[in-house]
Amino acid sequence: MGKMYEHSLSDLAEAFWRALSNPDVLDRDRTTLDMVKAWMRTCLHSKARVAQFKLVLELARQQQYSFNDLNYCLMGLLLQKMLEIKSKLESKRMEYEPEHFHRYLFKTTSIILLKCLTDLCETMGNNHNEYPQTWVDVRGENTYKSLETIQYNISQRKQALLLKQMIKDNWQERELNVLCHDLESGSKAGSARLADESRDNVYQLHKRTRDKLKQTMETHEISETAGKLFIWKYLQDLCQNCPVLRTYREMGHTHTTGGKI
Amino acid sequence: MNDMNKERLYEVYLASLKSGVEDIPESEMQEINLPEDENFSFEDNRVVFTEAEGNIIVVEAGKYEIWCLILEDAPNGMYKAFKISPFTAFASEYDLLIRAGSSIYLLEMDNSFLLSSDEVREGIPISAVDEEVFIAIKAQLQQSRAQASLKNTDLKHPDNLFRILEHEQTLGLRSRQVSAPLWIPQISLQYEREAAAVIPAAAADIGVAGAFEVLRRQQDENVYFAKEYTLHKNERHELILSPDQGYVSQKAEVRCGDIVVFRGILPESLILASFLPVSTLKAQRFLDINLKTIKE
Numbered sequence: 154m155g156k157m158y159e160h161s162l163s164d165l166a167e168a169f170w171r172a173l174s175n176p177d178v179l180d181r182d183r184t185t186l187d188m189v190k191a192w193m194r195t196c197l198h199s200k201a202r203v204a205q206f207k208l209v210l211e212l213a214r215q216q217q218y219s220f221n222d223l224n225y226c227l228m229g230l231l232l233q234k235m236l237e238i239k240s241k242l243e244s245k246r247m248e249y250e251p252e253h254f255h256r257y258l259f260k261t262t263s264i265i266l267l268k269c270l271t272d273l274c275e276t277m278g279n280n281h282n283e284y285p286q287t288w289v290d291v292r293g294e295n296t297y298k299s300l301e302t303i304q305y306n307i308s309q310r311k312q313a314l315l316l317k318q319m320i321k322d323n324w325q326e327r328e329l330n331v332l333c334h335d336l337e338s339g340s341k342a343g344s345a346r347l348a349d350e351s352r353d354n355v356y357q358l359h360k361r362t363r364d365k366l367k368q369t370m371e372t373h374e375i376s377e378t379a380g381k382l383f384i385w386k387y388l389q390d391l392c393q394n395c396p397v398l399r400t401y402r403e404m405g406h407t408h409t410t411g412g413k414i
Numbered sequence: 415m416n417d418m419n420k421e422r423l424y425e426v427y428l429a430s431l432k433s434g435v436e437d438i439p440e441s442e443m444q445e446i447n448l449p450e451d452e453n454f455s456f457e458d459n460r461v462v463f464t465e466a467e468g469n470i471i472v473v474e475a476g477k478y479e480i481w482c483l484i485l486e487d488a489p490n491g492m493y494k495a496f497k498i499s500p501f502t503a504f505a506s507e508y509d510l511l512i513r514a515g516s517s518i519y520l521l522e523m524d525n526s527f528l529l530s531s532d533e534v535r536e537g538i539p540i541s542a543v544d545e546e547v548f549i550a551i552k553a554q555l556q557q558s559r560a561q562a563s564l565k566n567t568d569l570k571h572p573d574n575l576f577r578i579l580e581h582e583q584t585l586g587l588r589s590r591q592v593s594a595p596l597w598i599p600q601i602s603l604q605y606e607r608e609a610a611a612v613i614p615a616a617a618a619d620i621g622v623a624g625a626f627e628v629l630r631r632q633q634d635e636n637v638y639f640a641k642e643y644t645l646h647k648n649e650r651h652e653l654i655l656s657p658d659q660g661y662v663s664q665k666a667e668v669r670c671g672d673i674v675v676f677r678g679i680l681p682e683s684l685i686l687a688s689f690l691p692v693s694t695l696k697a698q699r700f701l702d703i704n705l706k707t708i709k710e
Contacts, residue, residue, distance in 0.1 A: 180453045190446040197446075198438040204429035210444065212422055221449045228446075229454060234541075237461050237515040241539050261538055264472050264479065267430055268500040268517055268540075274426050275503045278419035301457040302516045 165192040166255035169262070173235055173242070193228055196262045205270050209277075216277050218307055222314075223273065229305035230269040235262065276308045300385045303378060312379035317387040319369055327401050331362040333392035336384065349400040358401055420503070424572035427501050431478065431579065461515045461542040466493055468548045470514055471537030473529060478583040483512070483521060483543065484534060485552070493534050496555075497525035497584050504576040508602070510554055514541040523555060524597060525580060527587035567604040567612060574603050578673060589678035595652070595685040596668070596675045600701050605690065613692055613700050638694035642705040645686075645694040653687040653697055657705060665708050670701045677708070 160168075168188030172179055179186050197206045213223045235242070242261070246254050303309050320329060330346050334355070337344035347355050370380050463469055466484045473480050482495040498512070498519045505511060510521040519541075529537075543551065566573055581588070581597050588597065604612040638645040643657045655668065657680045668676040668684065676684060690697055 176454060176456055190448070194443055194446045198443045203438050204432065205426050206444070208422070208426045208429055212426075219449070220444075221447050224446045225448050225452055228448070229456075232454065233456050233459075233516055236456055237459050238463075238539065238541060240460060241463055257538075261540065264538060264540055271426065271430075271500040271502075272517075274423055275501075278416075278423060278503065298516075299457045299459075301455050304455070 160188060160191065162195065162259070163252065163255050164188065165195065166258050168192065169258065170242075170246070172232065173239055176232060176236065179232075189228070190224075192262070193231060193266075196259060196266055199259075199263055201263050202266055202270070205267065209270050209274050212274060212277055213307075218277060218311060222307060222310060226273060226305045226307040226310060227266075227269055230272060231262070231266060233302065233305065234265045234268065273307055276306050300382055303382050304386060306378075309376065309379045309382055312373075312375045313382040313387055315373060316370060316375050316379065316383045317391060319373060320366075321391060323369075324365075326395060327398055327403065328362060328365065329391060329395045330398040331358045331401060332366065332388065333395050335359050335362065336388055336392060345397050345399070347399065347401065354401070420572050423501065423503055424576065427504070427576060427579075431583070457516060459516050462544065463539055463542045466531075466534050468543050468545075469539050470498060470519070470541040470543070471534065471539050473533050473537040475583070475587055480583055480587070481519075481540070482527075482529070482537075483519075483551070484529070485526075485555075488528050491531050492528040493531065495527060495529050495534075497522045497527075497580060499580060501576065504573055506573065506577065508577070510551060512543055512551060513547055514543045517541060521551065522577075522580060524602060525584055525588070527584050528590050529587070565608045565611075567608050569599055569603060574599065577603060582674070585674060585677050589676055592681040592684065595688050598670050598675050598686060598701060599673055600670055601687050601690065605700070613696060636694060638698045640698070640703070640705075643703075645698055645703070647694065651689050651691070652685050653690045653694070654683050655686050655703065655705075656683045661705065661707065666705055667708050668703065668705050670703055680705075 165188050168185050169192045171185055172189050179189065196202060210220070210223070213220065238261075242258065245257050249257060320332075324332075334344045334346035337346065347358065350358065366380070369375075370377075375383075467486055469484050471482060471484065473482065481498050481500070483498050485494045485496055488494045498521050500517075500519060502511060502518055502520045505520045508522060508524045510523060512519050512521050568574060569578065578599050581599075588594070600612070636647050641658075642661055643655050646654050646656065648654055657666070661680050662682055664680055665678065666676075666680045667674050675686075686701070686703075687697075692700070
């Protein structure tokens with residue numbers, strides 16, 4: 154197989170397989186992540202996919218989506234769908250010689266990428282939940298989509314990041330402190346925030362802050378799903394940079410490190 | 415989805431059917447940069463593959479890669495499969511939306527065909543539906559389809575072009591089932607959606623006197639003769655195309671307008687429609703049928 158970057162396609166296939174075998178490696182091994190990016194890049198630019206990829210890039214540009222976000226969602230969708238069929242890939246890996254398996258993996262990746270590109274394109278067109286009533290839906294009773302899956306929905310991701318930015322830019326520190334307390338108090342470690350407030354006050358503050366969050370979402374037309382994604386994925390990051398305030402009252406306070414779940 | 419986005423999605427769909435001329439040189443490849451400080455996490459949602467039924471596979475058929483769901487065994491070691499598509503935004507009253515793993519696909523209830531066990535074995539498995547969804551699909555396929563609420567009879571609209579191209583991809587596979595009615599876009603996408611608009615007389619109230627006139631003419635109207643074939647109706651009111659004897663067993667194409675609805679070895683007869691309550695002459699005019707042999 155040919156050379157791609159400084160690695161052969163077989164090297165890239167093996168790196169992709171390493172990522173499928175243990176996806177955590179993507180967050181701690183930069184080399185493997187780079188090789189997986191190179192693998193996806195090669196598959197996207199193959200004869201079978203390049204035309205669609207270019208059109209999706211064009212659509213993303215027209216609708217002002219970030220290319221980095223698009224790549225992230227594409228890679229997340231690809232890995233999610235490939236992980237789902239890992240048992241089949243494992244059996245092919247046992248059955249085939251390495252080079253044959255790498256070709257098989259390339260072909261399968263390329264096919265799955267079509268579904269990922271289509272999902273991205275349909276999401277950017279924002280047509281979800283617009284299915285005509287005449288359609289028969291047999292998606293199963295459990296239509297719940299996990300946040301792990303939703304994080305790769307580029308439209309929801311964009312909204313969740315917008316909400317993060319709105320809060321970062323427009324909320325007072327003491328308001329964010331309440332939201333962080335709400336988040337952290339559900340964890341085992343608890344939260345040092347609002348320690349000087351009575352239980353009743355904390356209850357009221359949570360309610361008021363949740364209402365403000367809801368209002369912020371409504372003002373910026375952010376979906377409930379994107380709101381959940383923000384809380385699950387991005388609020389923690391804001392809280393780690395938000396000083397721990399023991400009270401809601403405006404007064405001098407001692408900065409301590411942010412809470413961590 | 416608005417029409418502009420639908421047009422764009424249709425372009426992506428068209429691009430998915432065509433392969434580029436060659437791989438792009440590395441220097442021209444788009445860089446894959448990711449946002450800083452992002453991490454990945456995944457849902458544990460492994461699909462369970464079976465021997466065949468319920469699996470979603472991709473098979474090569476001519477120049478196309480056909481995505482399909484294997485439904486069940488068929489006689490002679492074949493499997494019955496339904497075309498599926500990742501382009502869910504084009505779904506119509508002829509489709510089911512089905513879940514497989516974390517993905518939603520469109521299953522085309524009017525686009526089924528037979529695959530040999532070799533074709534199934536050589537196909538690339540890309541997902542599988544779980545038991546609950548599989549049972550629901552089978553139940554839905556037994557029922558009559560939902561009524562169309564939209565009356566989109568424009569064959570040049572992306573929704574209908576999508577459907578025509580989906581059937582074009584499977585034409586060779588569908589032509590294996592000579593006893594099944596052909597898929598004809600003028601019938602499925604026009605007549606069945608808005609009969610009166612496409613064949614005005616079909617839905618007109620002819621009255622009692624008119625009915626006697628119809629009976630008188632019925633003998634003549636039940637047969638239409640063309641040079642290469644005869645159109646007639648059988649006792650079940652199916653519209654039948656019978657090629658002239660010189661054409662039977664030859665490789666041929668049947669077109670309705672400019673759309674190929676059959677390509678393969680011509681049998682003694684082909685079913686064009688299960689029920690089309692107009693004269694064969696009107697059917698011929700409406701469908702604009704022509705038949706010609708093709709070389710290998």
